[in-house]
Amino acid sequence: MTASRAPRGTPVIGIVGWKNSGKTTLAVRLIEMFTARGFRVASIKHAHHSFQIDENDTDSARHRRAGSAQVAIVSQHRWALVTETGAAGEPDFHEVVAMLGPADLVIVEGYKTAAIPKIEARRAASAKDKALASGDPDIIAIAADAPDAHGGPLPVFQLDDVTGIADFITATLSLVRPRTGS
Numbered sequence: 001m002t003a004s005r006a007p008r009g010t011p012v013i014g015i016v017g018w019k020n021s022g023k024t025t026l027a028v029r030l031i032e033m034f035t036a037r038g039f040r041v042a043s044i045k046h047a048h049h050s051f052q053i054d055e056n057d058t059d060s061a062r063h064r065r066a067g068s069a070q071v072a073i074v075s076q077h078r079w080a081l082v083t084e085t086g087a088a089g090e091p092d093f094h095e096v097v098a099m100l101g102p103a104d105l106v107i108v109e110g111y112k113t114a115a116i117p118k119i120e121a122r123r124a125a126s127a128k129d130k131a132l133a134s135g136d137p138d139i140i141a142i143a144a145d146a147p148d149a150h151g152g153p154l155p156v157f158q159l160d161d162v163t164g165i166a167d168f169i170t171a172t173l174s175l176v177r178p179r180t181g182s
Contacts, residue, residue, distance in 0.1 A: 011173040014108040017121035018129045022159050026121050027109040029162040034105055038178045042103035044096055046110030104178055119143055
C-alpha cells in the first residue's frame, strides 16, 4: 500500500468504482459518519467533465467570464475558490490535496489511479466492467451490494454497512478520535 497521508499528515482514503457503483452515496455517508464522530472531514470529488458551481449570471460567474483566473466567493457561512486551468489542464492529485485546509481525514471520491488507499464500491446492476481491485494494489477493501461479492484476500463489506466501513477505515489508517471540549 502507498502513502495514506496528505502533505500535512492528514490521513486520506479513496472511494473508487465504475459509474453507478455507489461511490457518491458511500462517500457522503462516510462523511456524515466521521463528522458525527467528531472528525473534521475534507473531501475531494473528481469529475470527468466540465462543471459549473457559479450559476449563469451570478457576480462570481461574471468575474470568471470577464477573465479572472481565480475567483474567491466569500460569505459569512462558506467560501470557495474557483480556478480556471486554461491550457494547464487538470492539476495533479497531490496539488489538490495540498490546497485543502486542516482536517482530520480526507475522503476522495474518484481518482482511480491515485496512489492512496482505496475502497472499491461495487453494485451488481452496474458490474459491466472488470473489478478494479484485481489490478490495483492500493485497494484495501470492497463495498458491494451483492451478498456473494468476492474480494479475494480483501475484506468485503455490504455497501450500506457504513459503520463497519468507517470502523475499518479508522483501524486501517490509525485514526485518532479528535478531542472534544476545551
